[in-house]
Amino acid sequence: MRITVENLSWSARGTTVVRDVHAEILPGETVGLIGPNGSGKSSLLRCVAGLRAPTTGTVRYDGEDIRGWDARRVARRIAFVEQSADADSDLRVADVVALGRTPFRGRWRGPDATDRAVVDAALRHAGLTALATRTWRSLSGGERQRAHLARALAQQPWGILLDEPTNHLDIKHQLALMELLAATDQTVLVSLHDLSLAARYCDRLLLMCDGTLVATGAPEDVLTPGRLRDVFGIDAALAPDPAGHLALTCRGVAAAGPD
Amino acid sequence: MPVSRAPAGSGRDLLGVLHPSARALPGPQPVTPPPVATGGRLSRTALGLLGTAALLLSVAASVRIGSADVGYGELGRALGGRLGLAVEPLPPLLDSLIWDLRLPRVLLAALVGAALAVCGAVLQAVTRNALAEPYLLGVSSGASTGAVVVVVLGIGAGSLGVTGGAFTGALLSFGLLLILLRRGGLDSLRIVLTGVIVGEFFAAVTALILMASGDADTTRAITHWLLGSMASARWDVVVIGAVTTVVGLAVTWACAGALDGFAFGADTAASLGVGVRATRATLLVVTALMTSVAVASVGAIGFVGLIVPHGVRFLVGPTHRVLLPFTALAGAVFLVWADALARIAFTPREVPVGVFTALLGVPLFLLILRKRGEL
Amino acid sequence: MPQRARAGLVFALALVAAGCADSGGQDRSGSNGAVTVASCGRDLSFDRAPERAVALDQGATEMLLELGLEDRMVGTAHLVTDIAPRYREAYEQVPVLSPDILTGEQLREATPDVTVASFAALYSRDRAGTREELAELGLPSYVSAVDCPEDNEAGLTPFDRLFVDYENLGRIFGVEDRAAELIAEQRQVVEEAEETRETVTDPPTVVWLYSVFNGLPYVAGNGGIPSDISQRLGVVNAFDDVDEQWPEVTWEEIAERDPDLLVIGDLSERGAPGDSAEEKLTMLRDHPVVSRLDAVRETRIIEVPGIEMDPSVRSVNTLRLVAEGLRDLGYAG
Numbered sequence: 026m027r028i029t030v031e032n033l034s035w036s037a038r039g040t041t042v043v044r045d046v047h048a049e050i051l052p053g054e055t056v057g058l059i060g061p062n063g064s065g066k067s068s069l070l071r072c073v074a075g076l077r078a079p080t081t082g083t084v085r086y087d088g089e090d091i092r093g094w095d096a097r098r099v100a101r102r103i104a105f106v107e108q109s110a111d112a113d114s115d116l117r118v119a120d121v122v123a124l125g126r127t128p129f130r131g132r133w134r135g136p137d138a139t140d141r142a143v144v145d146a147a148l149r150h151a152g153l154t155a156l157a158t159r160t161w162r163s164l165s166g167g168e169r170q171r172a173h174l175a176r177a178l179a180q181q182p183w184g185i186l187l188d189e190p191t192n193h194l195d196i197k198h199q200l201a202l203m204e205l206l207a208a209t210d211q212t213v214l215v216s217l218h219d220l221s222l223a224a225r226y227c228d229r230l231l232l233m234c235d236g237t238l239v240a241t242g243a244p245e246d247v248l249t250p251g252r253l254r255d256v257f258g259i260d261a262a263l264a265p266d267p268a269g270h271l272a273l274t275c276r277g278v279a280a281a282g283p284d
Numbered sequence: 285m286p287v288s289r290a291p292a293g294s295g296r297d298l299l300g301v302l303h304p305s306a307r308a309l310p311g312p313q314p315v316t317p318p319p320v321a322t323g324g325r326l327s328r329t330a331l332g333l334l335g336t337a338a339l340l341l342s343v344a345a346s347v348r349i350g351s352a353d354v355g356y357g358e359l360g361r362a363l364g365g366r367l368g369l370a371v372e373p374l375p376p377l378l379d380s381l382i383w384d385l386r387l388p389r390v391l392l393a394a395l396v397g398a399a400l401a402v403c404g405a406v407l408q409a410v411t412r413n414a415l416a417e418p419y420l421l422g423v424s425s426g427a428s429t430g431a432v433v434v435v436v437l438g439i440g441a442g443s444l445g446v447t448g449g450a451f452t453g454a455l456l457s458f459g460l461l462l463i464l465l466r467r468g469g470l471d472s473l474r475i476v477l478t479g480v481i482v483g484e485f486f487a488a489v490t491a492l493i494l495m496a497s498g499d500a501d502t503t504r505a506i507t508h509w510l511l512g513s514m515a516s517a518r519w520d521v522v523v524i525g526a527v528t529t530v531v532g533l534a535v536t537w538a539c540a541g542a543l544d545g546f547a548f549g550a551d552t553a554a555s556l557g558v559g560v561r562a563t564r565a566t567l568l569v570v571t572a573l574m575t576s577v578a579v580a581s582v583g584a585i586g587f588v589g590l591i592v593p594h595g596v597r598f599l600v601g602p603t604h605r606v607l608l609p610f611t612a613l614a615g616a617v618f619l620v621w622a623d624a625l626a627r628i629a630f631t632p633r634e635v636p637v638g639v640f641t642a643l644l645g646v647p648l649f650l651l652i653l654r655k656r657g658e659l
Numbered sequence: 660m661p662q663r664a665r666a667g668l669v670f671a672l673a674l675v676a677a678g679c680a681d682s683g684g685q686d687r688s689g690s691n692g693a694v695t696v697a698s699c700g701r702d703l704s705f706d707r708a709p710e711r712a713v714a715l716d717q718g719a720t721e722m723l724l725e726l727g728l729e730d731r732m733v734g735t736a737h738l739v740t741d742i743a744p745r746y747r748e749a750y751e752q753v754p755v756l757s758p759d760i761l762t763g764e765q766l767r768e769a770t771p772d773v774t775v776a777s778f779a780a781l782y783s784r785d786r787a788g789t790r791e792e793l794a795e796l797g798l799p800s801y802v803s804a805v806d807c808p809e810d811n812e813a814g815l816t817p818f819d820r821l822f823v824d825y826e827n828l829g830r831i832f833g834v835e836d837r838a839a840e841l842i843a844e845q846r847q848v849v850e851e852a853e854e855t856r857e858t859v860t861d862p863p864t865v866v867w868l869y870s871v872f873n874g875l876p877y878v879a880g881n882g883g884i885p886s887d888i889s890q891r892l893g894v895v896n897a898f899d900d901v902d903e904q905w906p907e908v909t910w911e912e913i914a915e916r917d918p919d920l921l922v923i924g925d926l927s928e929r930g931a932p933g934d935s936a937e938e939k940l941t942m943l944r945d946h947p948v949v950s951r952l953d954a955v956r957e958t959r960i961i962e963v964p965g966i967e968m969d970p971s972v973r974s975v976n977t978l979r980l981v982a983e984g985l986r987d988l989g990y991a992g
Contacts, residue, residue, distance in 0.1 A: 076554050100557030107555075110548040113414060115602050120544070127545055128557030129307075132538040135605055146301040180556070181304045210303055352768035380796050381767040385788075502780075509785065515762055516784035632757040632765060 026183035033082030044236040057223035058216040060233035066216040075099035100128035104177035108188040119157040125179025151175035167198030184212040224271040254279040335613040346624040389517040393623040394616035395525040399574040401615025404589020409543040418575040419586030422483030426457025427579035429486040450576035512585035512638025521581045532574040540604035585638045587645020699807035703799035708833040709773035718777035718971040734769045736761040740928035763788040805970040816887040848975040852982040856893035858992035863919035871933040914948040924965025
């Protein structure tokens with residue numbers, strides 16, 4: 026699915042959080058959304074996910090303006106994984122993943138064979154089959170995040186949006202999650218804190234600063250030493266590691282930068 | 285640079301099922317038996333039959349219990365006569381005791397129990413708070429105030445009726461609660477404290493109305509009613525209760541999927557295709573309606589909405605499609621027995637049934653708080 | 660009994676002659692003499708005298724016992740204080756269905772053929788059942804005329820309406836002679852008391868203190884027995900301007916009205932804290948403001964049984980006690 030964002034702005038309580046963003050994400054791409062805290066990543070993601078109505082501008086799925094769509098219609102196109110969405114519940118992992126079937130369910134109908142097959146596949150894809158009957162509260166942070174991803178996959182979405190999915194995960198789970206994402210055929214837009222992960226697993230990056238999109242393109246084109254200094258305030262550079270993957274080498278806080 | 289290495293052991297066929305292009309395909313068979321149906325919890329069919337049987341038996345058994353013991357023979361004669369069977373009619377007063385008082389009372393207890401328990405389950409999901417319940421959130425107090433305004437001051441007695449007054453009061457207290465909770469998170473202690481404040485406010489308004497215009501006898505009658513008593517149950521109330529409970533159950537059950545979605549908050553629910561505002565509004569109005577019909581007919585009975593859903597969740601799990609019907613069943617059984625106990629525990633005196641539900645509910649409430657580390 | 664029945668026959672004949680019924684003048688306890696009595700907005704019909712009466716409260720119970728009807732009672736309920744000593748023996752014969760307000764089930768279980776109550780409020784859905792419901796079951800529900808001044812001839816005082824009750828119940832149960840006797844007895848007390856009025860010069864003001872609940876005094880307002888007694892004795896009920904039978908007031912308000920004397924109700928049999936006359940006296944004397952009132956300092960206080968301040972067959976006793984008290988305190992000769 027192609028996701029198009031046209032001069033999108035979003036304000037809350039008089040403050041403009043996202044300002045005039047243009048972006049295009051191509052079918053099957055895995056795109057990373059990066060930027061410092063408070064740069065408007067989460068808000069942009071929520072606008073793209075149809076959860077917030079843009080103040081001005083347009084979001085298009087495959088060319089169709091989604092303004093006015095009901096939640097169900099959006100949910101059949103795109104899945105959204107909130108940042109560390111938690112529940113005080115005894116839901117089991119399989120129940121959580123089955124939530125992904127909500128947009129396809131009739132009001133009065135219980136899960137059918139298709140629902141079960143899809144949930145089953147999503148569980149296995151996320152490596153959660155063995156944990157299917159575990160309760161939510163008994164899961165570790167990494168397991169919870171995988172469950173959310175499986176839930177998103179169970180939506181059979183054309184696109185998946187994720188807000189900082191690697192937060193609070195240990196390094197192994199971060200890598201596993203990113204590998205899972207990169208392996209899907211669907212269009213993925215994921216906001217990330219970790220620039221190395223973004224550089225390594227994303228086809229393209231969108232760099233935000235103070236609500237505006239300051240750069241788009243391949244990781245090595247976006248994360249130049251100048252932008253790393255100006256936007257993130259660090260003295261760093263992107264370079265291939267011995268295995269040939271891009272990695273960020275930090276030398277410290279930049280001498281002069283924001284904050 | 286991107287790595288498109290699939291995790292070991294997954295394979296494209298698996299991804300195929302998850303891909304949107306697979307949606308149109310006729311239902312593929314699960315590769316392994318669905319794990320959802322097992323998991324140490326009792327079989328739902330068995331539990332459903334058990335629950336229905338328990339409800340029917342409870343109703344039948346508790347119809348016999350009261351200040352006057354009614355035998356099955358007499359019960360048969362009272363029912364048989366109305367079904368046109370050739371049975372020897374009962375003396376009119378005994379017939380009236382069974383048909384006009386006891387039967388409607390037991391049925392009303394079942395209906396109100398089901399409604400209040402379902403309200404609790406729904407509010408717990410919508411507010412994402414294990415302690416939400418009409419009584420604790422002050423909704424029952426609001427409904428009581430509305431009912432007292434109609435009964436004592438006579439405002440809206442013609443147009444609204446007691447139920448309408450209770451409904452208005454319930455909506456008002458809900459509104460006040462939501463306004464007070466607008467800012468800041470919905471952590472459970474905060475919701476409960478706010479609910480207590482709202483409840484206290486409406487209780488004070490009720491007391492003020494009673495003070496200002498009720499004579500001592502009215503005050504006593506209303507105080508008794510506010511504690512929750514089934515004594516005024518009649519067929520007309522049962523009909524209203526049945527309609528409300530059935531409609532309420534149908535609406536909430538239709539929202540079962542949405543209620544599950546609320547588990548991870550409003551944004552996740554919306555991203556799953558739940559119309560959050562509309563669903564929330566519908567559910568709050570329906571719970572307010574069920575609560576107010578309950579309050580208008582039998583007074584403010586607390587803690588049913590707390591005790592029952594927690595117990596049922598323990599048995600059948602938190603998925604609302606299953607949880608709601610079982611909660612309704614269990615709520616009905618619970619209140620039928622609580623009321624039977626209220627009838628006979630201190631004969632010839634009758635205890636307000638709300639006293640019993642509170643005696644059972646308060647310790648459970650504390651237990652939940654403690655378990656959650658908030659006490 | 661036969662003597663009484665004959666006298667009753669005479670009385671019934673007189674009533675029939677006055678145009679109350681047209682079914683001929685048999686002795687009603689014999690059978691088919693139908694009687695219709697109006698009671699607080701409902702017409703109650705009786706084909707024959709009831710044999711299974713249930714009294715819903717203490718006032719109704721004592722009234723039926725006073726009329727000698729204990730053999731025809733199958734239940735009583737809702738006793739506030741001890742039954743008066745002179746009814747105690749008769750009372751022992753009547754089953755107590757509930758110490759509290761009677762429920763619909765308890766009432767039906769007793770299979771009565773008439774119910775008698777002092778207050779219409781006892782007939783509600785959550786109590787004995789509405790009067791309409793009971794009427795549909797063929798169960799007539801009598802309510803004391805005292806409780807519904809609007810359904811009675813205008814200008815009748817609570818005592819007058821008590822007499823209406825005696826007459827009504829006399830007709831219903833076919834004990835008109837006993838009812839007539841009772842009316843005559845009580846009317847005499849009333850008339851004697853009224854003679855006191857002639858001797859009252861410079862009418863004193865009175866506060867009738869019924870009970871103290873949660874530290875707040877309940878006094879007699881307008882429309883009840885105390886108000887009626889005050890008027891008959893030519894004294895002024897200090898709270899006659901309050902249009903409520905038992906308004907809750909403050910001690911300060913009592914002090915401000917500075918009554919010449921106090922009548923306090925002794926409810927010691929009810930047994931709640933502050934119910935006895937003694938405790939009430941102590942409260943009056945300990946209160947910083949009320950204790951300064953002349954009526955309290957000079958103990959111009961009349962004690963009466965509190966239960967008699969509510970309209971009942973015993974209320975004339977309080978009328979008598981207050982009249983005596985007035986004479987003792989020098990307000991009447």
